Amino acid sequence: MTANGTRVALRTAAVALAAMVFWCDSIAEIDASIAILYLLVPMLVAGAGGEGEIRLATGACIVLALLSWCLVHGAAPDSGNVLRVLFACVAIGVTGALLVSHQRLTAVREALETSRREMEHFADSVPQILWRSRPEGQIDFFNRAYADLTGRSIPDAIATQDWTPDLYPEEAPAFLAHTQACFEAGADIRTMYRLRHASGQYRWMLISARPVRDANGQVLAYYGSNTDVHDQVTMQEQVRELNATLETLVAERTAALTKEQVRNSSLFELSSISFAEMDFGATLPILEGLRRAGVRDLRAYFADHPDELARCLSLVRTTRVNTALAKLMGYADLAELAAKPPAENAEDGPEVQLQQLEMIYAGETTLNGHTVLIGKDGLRVPVYFSVSTLGDGLHLSSLVDLTERERIEELRRGAQAELARANRAATLGAYSASIAHELNQPVASLLMDARTGLRTLQGDAPNPELAARVLDRINQAAQRIAAIIARARDTIVAGDRPAEPVDLCALASELRELLERQLRAARATIEVTCAEGTPPVLADRVNLQQVLVNLVSNAADALRDSSGVRRILVSVQPEADGVEVRVEDTGPGIAEAHLDKLFQPFFTTKAGGIGMGLQICRSIVEGMGGRLEAGNRPEGGAWFRFVLVAADEDGAISAG
Structure with a gap:
């Protein structure tokens, strides 16, 4: 039968017994103390119910006993039946x-047992x-942690009370x-010791114990715990070692800094380099306030607020x-120099200090x-001067005397001026030689044409047509001479002309007529080719013509002693970078x-030459943004080429 069924059966039996x-x-007719049997009813209820049910059953039985007495003896009570009913009621109540x-008591005992089991479980589950x-x-109890940590048997340890092996x-x-x-x-116990664990390692433990006393202060027992603090002790030892090391390092560093400070002070005082230390610390709060106020350009702010700048300085x-x-x-007293306002120690002292701010x-x-x-x-x-910050608003300035350097610089400037004068003299000489070189060919042509004209006019049969052509060539030569002289004058007085x-094609086409006599003397022919659509270039026409004349003249001179075909090729054609001009000979x-x-300059292979022609030609081409180059043709002969940037429709240099 289940516990529930048993309780129901007991309650039923109790009710039936009470009724009977x-x-x-x-x-x-039954004159006996039957009511005493009510004692069995609470006993039956006690087996099935709790405390409340027992009280209820006891009360009900007392009421039933009194009720039955009233029914039987109420009309004629006597001391005997009254005592019997009272005895029965007292017995039932007791x-x-x-x-x-x-x-x-049963409940308390069960609670104590439960508490004991919980305490044992708690004691065994604690790692200490x-x-x-x-x-x-004399120890009479250990929790399970003792056996787990030491590996010893708890009963044996308690029996022997010998803790030395641990x-x-x-x-x-x-x-x-x-x-x-x-x-x-x-007294209380609190100390550290090393306990041997089951692994054989000794680890630091903290033992803490306190006595429990009775009302008279007598010790009844000690309760204590042993806690593993090995890691904490090891860490503390490491911290102590680190602190000791740190203290040593701090002491060493302090000593080193002290020595360094003494050394720096000595260097500061004894150095041949000039030093000054200035304190800007009092200006720091002002500058910080301006920063909080949103001032971005400090110089502009001080320009608008000169009084504020004066206050900072x-x-x-x-x-x-x-x-x-x-x-x-020039000071003999350091204090006298240090007492002067710093801004008064330099010509632009306020400006230098503004730069430091x-x-x-x-x-x-x-x-x-x-x-x-x-x-x-x-x-x-x-x-x-060189200024470095030292922290806390201190600035260290090192100053190097430039007096000797200024004197040397003045001497250098004087030497440069002398060199410039010498260069100008040499340049003037070279330029004179270049002008003479440029004038040589048109003057020679003019003289030859003049002699030819005289012979034509002084002959027995004057030839007016030939004379007219000669005079025209004389006119052209004179115009060239005039242009060269005008260009030289403009260059000397006002620099290069704009x-x-x-049109390079037109300029190249004029070469045949300009150099007709020289080509004829060299028994050479000239071929000029110009690609269709060749754009103009931005240049000085006279200078560019002089370059072409010099290059073709040199080619003609080179052909004088040639035994083969004597031909000069001049080509003008557009390129990606501009317009290319090539002068080639055989x-x-x-x-x-x-x-x-x-x-x-002055390099020549011609007898009586001055060696300025090609140098002048390269200078002219470079002045126009080009580069004159030379080389030899694979089939024989020399070539010269240069490329000039094309001009756009408005006369400016084309970007392409």
Whole structure:
């Protein structure tokens, strides 16, 4: 039968018993203490119900006993039946009370058992060692952690009370003496010791114990715990070692810094380089306030607020100067120099200090520049200064005396001026030679044409047509001479003449007529080819014509001693970069040894030549943005070429 069924059966039996006893007790003929049987009813209910049900059953039985007495003896009570009913009621009440007390005791016992089991479970689940001892120190309880950590049997350890195998050998006597002294004095125990674990490793443990006393203060027992603190102790040792190392390093670094400070102070005082230390610290709050106010351009702000700048400069102090600087500025007393307002120590002192304020404002750490120091009695010393920040608004300035350098620079400028005059003289000589070279050909042509004209007019049969052609050539030669002289004058007086659009094809076509006599003397022919659609170039027409004349004249001279075909080829054609001009000949070409020297001034291979023609031609071409180059043709002969940038329709240089 289940527990539920049993309870129902007991309750049913209790009700039936109560009803039967009531029936029997209500029969007048039975003169006995039947009501005493009601005692069985609470007992049956106690087996099925709780405390409340027992009280209810007890009360009901007392009521039934009194009710049956009233029914039987109410009309004629006597002392006997009154005592019997009272005895029965008292017996029923006492029985119910005893049953209730029994249930309460049972519940308390079960609760205590549950609590005991929970405490045992708690003690065994705690990772620390928990223990209990008698007042004299004899341990009678360990939790399971003791066996887990030490590997020893708890019953054996309690039986022997020998803890020496668990303790670090060298520390065991002192530890046992200390704990025994605490037990004897009834004092708390709190100390660290090393306990051997099951692995054989000794680990640091913290033992804490406190006595439990009775109302009279007598120790009843000790309760304690042993906690593994090995990691904490190891860490503390490492921290102590680190602190010791750190203290050593700090001491060493402090000593080094002290030495460095002494050394720097010595360097500051004894160095041959001039030093000054200035304190801008009082200006820092002002600058910080301007930054918070949103000022971005400090120089512009001070330009609008000169009084604010003056206030900042008045707060700057010279904290130190060295002997080298005082000597440089003519002071015998360092304090006298340091006492002067810093802005008064240089020609542009306020400007230099404004630059230092800007350096602070921008978060920069260095500043370099030149200034002129104003020393004692108006002494002026040019210096190069370098400013570095030291922190807390301190600036260290190093100053290098530039007096000797200024003197050397003045001598250098004088030497450069002399060299420039010599260069101008040499340039004038070279330019004179170049003009003579340029004039040589048209003058020679003019003289030859003049002689031809005289012979024509002085002959027996004058030829007017020939004379007219001769005079026309004389006119052209004179115009060329005039143009060369005008260009030379313009160059000397006003520099290069402005460029203009020049038709290279037309300029090349004029070469045949300009150099007719020279070509004829060299028995050479000239072929001019010009590609259709060739654009003009932006150049000086006279200069460009002179380049073409010189190149073709040189080609004609090279063909004089040639035994083969004597031909000069001039081609003009557009290129991606502009317009290309090529002058080629069928002569002997250029010697390899002369290729690198060809465009050098005064280099010539002609008898009586001055060596300026090709150098002048290259200079003219380069002045127009081109580059004159030379080389030898694979089939024999020399070539010269240059490319000039094409001009657009408006006369400007074309981008393409």
